[in-house]
Amino acid sequence: MKFTHDVIVIGGGAAGLTAAGGCALFGLDVALIEARKMGGECLNDGCVPSKALLAAAKRAAEARERTRYGVTLAKPVVEWAGVHRHIHDAIAAIAPHDSEERFEQIGCEVIRDWAQVTGPQSVEVAWRTLTAPRIVIATGSEPALPPVEGxxxxxxxxxxxxxxxxxxxxxxxxxxxxxxxxxxxxxxxxxxxxxxxxxxxxxxxxxxxxxxxxxxxxxxxxxxxxxxxxxxxxxxxxxxxxxxxxxxxxxxxxxxxxxGRKARCTGFGLEEIGVKMGANGIAVDARRRTSVKGIYAIGDCRDGPRLTHVSGYEGSNVALEITLGIPTKVDWSALPWCTYTDPEVAQIGLTEKDARRKYGDTIRIVKEAFRDNERALAEGKDKGHLKLVLKGKKVLGASMVGKDAGELLLPFAQAITGKSSTFALGSAIIAYPTRSEISKAASFSAWEPTVFGAIPKKWAQLVARLRRRFA
Structure with missing residues (x-):
């Protein structure tokens, strides 16, 4: 078969953009298909708008506690139109990072239409037939509605x-x-x-x-x-x-x-070509491969954890596997997540309950209260605690509740995995959205010239040529 592309990615959310962008940076010929808004759920109606709303709410809460630290603030006046504007200004500020124009500049062919997978190596979209040795499904998820009468x-x-x-x-x-x-x-x-x-x-x-x-x-x-x-x-x-x-x-x-949310994986022709489904999404193995050879599923559309940083991690893994031919398995041992209430509730690795289920009474718990931390006391933000779950000296997990708890997860990602180099940090799973991501970004930038250098690119293009010839 004469292929039109090296890889076809269906879905322009966190998972699909990472996979498509990674493959394009290695010099592969990539088709990126998105019928809805670029950036997916996270940018348009998930992480970004919700955190913008929380920021506005926090400002109101601070002003409502009128006198603190010897400083008195005016009573807050909430103007919903201004809150709404702030939310959509935040989306607009981030949108260029996920835009069609940016990914075209990276080297992707971006197609804005609905896709139908017609075979293990073929996709129908916008009255065209695209073919590639590898297809990546990243179609995301949608709200799961409860069975409520009426x-x-x-x-x-x-x-x-x-x-x-x-x-x-x-x-x-x-x-x-x-x-x-x-x-x-x-x-x-x-x-x-x-x-x-x-x-x-x-x-x-x-x-x-x-x-x-x-x-x-x-x-x-x-x-x-x-x-x-x-x-x-x-x-x-x-x-x-x-x-x-x-x-x-x-x-x-x-x-x-x-x-909750349910996988968006019907209506794309997947089951018709033999792609098996799991309990809530496309069934995949540890390498994110589906039951049909050459087709991957990443992010919310597959059966598994649904988090933006998980989608990005899986997108990176699949991009490396496709471009360099290196098998990449997911590792959830240091999986972080955070709920951005005030104070935040954050977790990485195993909770105490999960650890006891797995290891019984061999685990040990170490707990430190924020009220014993002098910075927390000085700021009057001393509600909460950090709980470490240990097996011997090995960290299995960390549970936190407190001010900016999500920002405190990063050291434990390294403690759990035992990896502490800049390369390891650049490829770590960091809770999204946190300021800790800047540490990952800087570490990745340090290695970017090496990862996307001339030799890896030549190798990736050799792998692509061989795959086109023998697929």
């Missing part, structure tokens, strides 16, 4: 339309106590909304319970109300949302569904 008859919000609200809700009812639910609960409460969170199970279920207890107490002190129970039925009357959950009737002005 849901299809009432207006509701998800992260995909939340940041386009034209006015601040009087009472925001949130179904879901995961990261999105908790972040948005605190943000809207601080901006002036009444907020009720409905969750039938544990809040922030994958995090350490001691950390979660701290942030729950903070949110309750700020006025967020929690209802433990399953959302069973919802109705809308005269502009009021009425939700029945946990034996209660909760009335609010807007309803936000924050009950």
């Amino acid at each position: 849901l299809d008859e009432v207006p509701y919000l998800t992260n995909e339309n939340l940041f386009d609200l034209e006015e601040l809700p009087d009472h925001l009812v949130i179904v879901g106590g995961g990261a999105i639910g908790m972040e948005m609960a605190q943000a809207f409460r601080r901006l002036g909304s009444e907020v009720t969170v409905i969750e039938p199970g544990s809040l922030l279920a994958r995090d350490d319970p001691e950390s979660v207890a701290v942030i729950r107490e903070v949110l309750e002190d700020e006025g967020v109300r929690f209802v433990e129970g399953k959302a069973e039925r919802v109705e809308s009357r005269g502009g009021t949302i009425r939700l029945f959950a946990g034996g209660e009737t909760i009335e609010g002005s807007r309803l936000l569904l924050a009950t």
Whole structure:
């Protein structure tokens, strides 16, 4: 077969952009296909807008505590139009990093349309047939809606339309106590909304319970109300949302569904050509290979963890495997994540619960409180703690709750993996979005001339020629 490209990437979110950009920088002929907005969920209706909203809410909270440190501030006045503008200014500031123009400059052919995979090496898009020895699926995810009676008859919000609200809700009812639910609960409460969170199970279920207890107490002190129970039925009357959950009737002005995400992997022809599906997404092995030879799946569309930094990590891995022919397996031993409430709840590696399940009573816990840290005391931000999970002297994980906890994860990434060089730091999984990413960026820049130098590029292009000839 005469191929039109060396690799075809379907999806222009964090995973697809990293894979496509990496392959293009090695000199491969790359087709990057995206029918929706460039930058995917993270840029347009996920990480970026939510963190911008949280920043506005934090400013309001600081001013509401009018006298502190001997300084008195004016009472905050929240102008929703200004908050909305700040959110979309943040998106606009970051958008050029993920833009069609930038990836064309890198060397990708960017095609803005829906793709249909028609074979292990062929894709139909924009009335064209593209072919390549390797195809990368990076189609992302979408909100998973809970089975609530009457849901299809009432207006509701998800992260995909939340940041386009034209006015601040009087009472925001949130179904879901995961990261999105908790972040948005605190943000809207601080901006002036009444907020009720409905969750039938544990809040922030994958995090350490001691950390979660701290942030729950903070949110309750700020006025967020929690209802433990399953959302069973919802109705809308005269502009009021009425939700029945946990034996209660909760009335609010807007309803936000924050009950997780599901893979966006149907409608692309994948199952028709034999790509197997897992419990929630495309089934892949440790190298992100699907059941069909030559097709990879990375990021939220495959069965596995859904985090922006995971998508970038998998994109880098697959780019290296495709360009240099080096098998690259994922390693979740130092996987970080963070919920950007105030204080933040952060985790890397195993929680105490997971470690005890795996190693029993051989583990050891070391705990340090922020109230024993002099910087925290000086700033009056002493709520929270750091918990280390150890097996002997080996670090298995770290759980944190406290001011900027996500920024404190980086040393433990190195402790868990045992890698501390600039090369290791440049390829580490760093929680997104954190300022710690600047350390990774600088370390990667130190190695960039070597990684993308003349010899690796020549090798990558030799691998590509051989693959085109013998695929």
